[in-house]
Amino acid sequence: xxxxxxxxxxxxxxxxxxxxxxxxxxxxxxxxxxxxxxxxxxxxxxxxxxxxxxxxxxxxxxxxxxxxxxxxxxxxxxxxxxxxxxxxxxxxxxxxxxxxxxxxxxxxxxxxxxxxxxxxxxxxxxxxxxxxxxxxxxxxxxxxxxxxxxxxxxxxxxxxxxxxxxxxxxxxxxxxxxxxxxxxxxxxxxxxxxxxxxxxxxxxxxxxxxxxxxxxxxxxxxxxxxxxxxxxxxxxxxxxxxxxxxxxxxxxxxxxxxxxxxxxxxxxxxxxxxxxxxxxxxxxxxxxxxxxxxxxxxxxxxxxxxxxxxxxxxxxxxxxxxxxxxxxxxxxxxxxxxxxxxxxxxxxxxxxxxxxxxxxxxxxxxxxxxxxxxxxxxxxxxxxxxxxxxxxxxxxxxxxxxxxxxxxxxxxxxxxxxxxxxxxxxxxxxxxxxxxxxxxxxxxxxxxxxxxxx
Numbered sequence: 001x002x003x004x005x006x007x008x009x010x011x012x013x014x015x016x017x018x019x020x021x022x023x024x025x026x027x028x029x030x031x032x033x034x035x036x037x038x039x040x041x042x043x044x045x046x047x048x049x050x051x052x053x054x055x056x057x058x059x060x061x062x063x064x065x066x067x068x069x070x071x072x073x074x075x076x077x078x079x080x081x082x083x084x085x086x087x088x089x090x091x092x093x094x095x096x097x098x099x100x101x102x103x104x105x106x107x108x109x110x111x112x113x114x115x116x117x118x119x120x121x122x123x124x125x126x127x128x129x130x131x132x133x134x135x136x137x138x139x140x141x142x143x144x145x146x147x148x149x150x151x152x153x154x155x156x157x158x159x160x161x162x163x164x165x166x167x168x169x170x171x172x173x174x175x176x177x178x179x180x181x182x183x184x185x186x187x188x189x190x191x192x193x194x195x196x197x198x199x200x201x202x203x204x205x206x207x208x209x210x211x212x213x214x215x216x217x218x219x220x221x222x223x224x225x226x227x228x229x230x231x232x233x234x235x236x237x238x239x240x241x242x243x244x245x246x247x248x249x250x251x252x253x254x255x256x257x258x259x260x261x262x263x264x265x266x267x268x269x270x271x272x273x274x275x276x277x278x279x280x281x282x283x284x285x286x287x288x289x290x291x292x293x294x295x296x297x298x299x300x301x302x303x304x305x306x307x308x309x310x311x312x313x314x315x316x317x318x319x320x321x322x323x324x325x326x327x328x329x330x331x332x333x334x335x336x337x338x339x340x341x342x343x344x345x346x347x348x349x350x351x352x353x354x355x356x357x358x359x360x361x362x363x364x365x366x367x368x369x370x371x372x373x374x375x376x377x378x379x380x381x382x383x384x385x386x387x388x389x390x391x392x393x394x395x396x397x398x399x400x401x402x403x404x405x406x407x408x409x410x411x412x413x414x415x416x417x418x419x420x421x422x423x424x425x426x427x428x429x430x431x432x433x434x435x436x437x438x439x440x441x442x443x444x445x446x447x448x449x450x451x452x453x454x
Contacts, residue, residue, distance in 0.1 A: 001046050001075065003053055006031065006038040013059040013333070014039060015211060016076075018068030020089075020124075020204075021151075022117065022144055027135045031208050033215060036061075041068070044147045047154070049075035058310075059334040061085075061215060063207050066124075066177065067093055067151065073164040074154075082334040083374065085214060087170045088178055088203050090186035094152055098186035100178055109148040114139055123176040126202025166192040167374050170199055170210070177203040195359065197370050213371040215333050218286055218304045226287040236267065236416050238399045238441040242355050243268035243326045245397070247275055249447055250353045255322040258295075259284065259312075259345065261305045261354070262328030266292050272324060284308050306332055313341040320345050322353060327443070329356035330375055336384040343388040343450055352389070352448040356381070357441065358396060364436040365413070378444060385448055392448035399441040406435035 004025045015038045017028055025040040032038060039053065044067060054060055054077075062084040064072040069089030078084060093099045108120065117139050122129050169192050171183040187196050199205070247268060256279045263269045263283050272278075273294035280297040283289055284305045292298065301308055305328070323342045332338055335356075342352045359375045366372060376384075378394060385392045403409045410432065 001041060001048055001071070002043045003039050003041045003050055006040055008037045008039075011035055011037045012057055013037065014054070014057040014061070015215070016060055016062045017041065017207065018062065018064035018072040018076075020066030020068055021147060022121065022136070022139070024137050026137055027132075028207065029135075031211065033211055034217070034219075036215070041071070043143075044071050045150045047071070047075040051077060051080075054080055058337055061211075061333065063087070063211060063214075065089060065205065065207060066203065069093075070151070078164050082336065083214060084164070084166045085168045085170070085210060085374075086166045086192075087205050087207070087210065088172050088175055088183070090178060090183055091164065091190070092155075092186060093178075094155060095182070095186075098182055100182075105148070105152065109145060109152065112141055112145050112148070114141065117141070117144070120177075124202065125204045126174065126176075128202065128204055128206075132204065164192075165380075166190075166195060167376070167380075168192075168195045168197060168214070170197050170205065170370075172199055172201040172203060172205065174201060175203045197366070199370050209371055214374050216331050216373065221286060221331055223287075236265075238401055238439075238443075239327050239416065240267050241399055242397075242441070242443045242445075244271050245443075246324075246326050246353060246355050246445055247271035249395075249445055250276065250322070250324070250351065255351070256280065257319065257321050258282070259309075259320055259323045261285075261309075261323070261325035262331075263289060263292070266290065266294075268324070268326035269294060276322075278322075306334060306338055309338055309341040309345070313344040317344045318347050321347055321350050323350075324352075325354040327355055327357070329354050329446075330361075330373060335376060335381070336387065339384055339388050339448075342448075346450040348450055348452045350450045352392075352446065352450075354446050355443050356446070358444050359442075360440070361442040362439055364439055365409075375442075381444065381446065385446070389448040390451055392446065395445045397443050397445070399443065401439045401441070403437045403439070405437055406432045409435045409437060409439060412439070 006025060006028060013036045015033060015036045017040045019040055019042045024042045028040050059082045060080060062072060062076060062081050065087040066089045069086045070091055070093040073091045090099050094102055094105045096102055121136060125132050169187050171180060173180050255276045258278045259282045260269060261284050263285060269292050278295045281295045282299045282301060284301045284303055288302060289300055323345060329335055357375050359377055361375055378396060382394060403412065
């Protein structure tokens, strides 16, 4: 197994790609993402992943495709990942019911030559083959055979109990390598079963759109919400309910110095300030905000909130009574690090009060955009919080909005900016044909308190 860097610019964030069999780094050369280093793993003749390359990163997002799913599950320390996505592969790659049928796998191994490898790549790529043909490496048949032999033999000796947890699993209905039904069977009883997304695609799936949707662009998110600022308050019925509920949950505390992440149009800002009369607030958002005038001292920061919090935690530990945020946490690439920095910034007895959304949020539009934002589960949020806070509570809710037509649904999404940074790639007619006349929001409210003794 080898790990090579496509891009290494000293970032604290790493995109780790576990490649599909018979592809190497060149196959993924088009992949880049602002603010992220990119590394590609290939050469599957052992489980010896060089974990030391992870040491310089605070945020690591894994994208494993095809045979890379199995190899990653057996070699990567998942507890060091901030996100993991599996695409068209299983953790039992040679299996008649949960992987590639054994006779097909062995047949590929026994008859492998340049001609049959080309046939394999054509089946793998579907209609994309002509565009991809020049991206495949010059084959080393003996090396590729040794990889298949290792995978076949490793079934008996492969380490188990690795506690792999995938935030999302994509399976293609038209997969001619890992049969669709076998993939469904494999993931049905896995602890990632609630994260399965079915897509209309061959075995090959371009990873770049997945990466862009899973790791939202701060710039694009900021532009969308900035454009929606004038119409947000009119359309944001669910967000208004969430904001007032979160403000109520902060009752009974003395909150003088506050950080608010993602105030946007200020719905939560005004609800919170009217109850708690803060003296000083640091507002952090991706774009220029209106002046709220709710505190004696107000400081406005145009920044990526995760980066700002990390920098602030190095300078001002134990200075804040509260860190609050309504409906912004779902955009974070590393919420665990945000929780850690929040703990550092809070005074003893200070509170973290925020809301995010759970899997199933806006599920009605998933068919229109299967590459939508990845929501963290309640269990995952709880596990993250428990690493830093001894006292916290989580409360979930369901809010359903009814619209007169799919067009009104689309206007709601546009006027609130909740589409984020991803795109469905559909025409307006196709989009309206898939959109429903209702939307379901699934907020999760988080209240965590820093111990007085800390």
